[in-house]
Amino acid sequence: MTGGMSSVEANAAAGTAMAVFFSLANGVGRLVWGTLSDRFGRKLSIIVMAASQGVLMFAFIPMAGFEYSLYLAAALIGFNFGGNFALFPAITADRFGNTAVGANYPWVFLAYGVGGILFPILGGWLGDMGNFPLAFAICGAACVIGAIAAFLVFPPHHDEAEHRFTFKRFLHNAHIFEDESATV
DSSP states (O other): OOSSOOHHHHHHHHHHHHHHHHHHHHHHHHHHHHHHHHHHOHHHHHHHHHHHHHHHHHHHHHHTTSHHHHHHHHHHHHHHHHHHHHHHHHHHHHHHOGGGHHHHHHHHHHHHHHHHHHHHHHHHHHHHTTOHHHHHHHHHHHHHHHHHHHHHOOOOOGGGTTSOOOHHHHHHHTTSSOOTTOOO
16 A cells, blocks of 8 residues: 555445445434425325335445445435334324324334344345345335335224224225225
């Protein structure tokens, strides 16, 4: 090395910078997505957030090869990711009432936790195989599927809103296999 940083130091600096951009944008995203959801509604905000996150995951594949676009992509993904923590508790309270948040939000956060465990394992496995692009494509597809699911799920009926979560109630509220004469 004749000056500047070694390759190892440069990679460490790039990783640190990416983490900083992601984290700062994550904090800003919480504030912005919360404000947007107050203005345009929780459901629309979640649909837009999940769909745009899917697009960003697909865009990350070519962007990751260049230093500055990597930072930009990390910041944009972090911005959207921050919205999860503003929107999901709020829509849970809106849909099920403040008295039922404690019974219902753990199910929402459990889904987040399962994804937070499975997708990094999948990403690491694909990365070990040298196929990080496939990992981001799978995550992008999952985000788009999440946006579609958010579009399909409707608020519970008033008399159902304060009941505990069940898979049958989820299908009923998604209007999947719904029998109008049955009560849930």
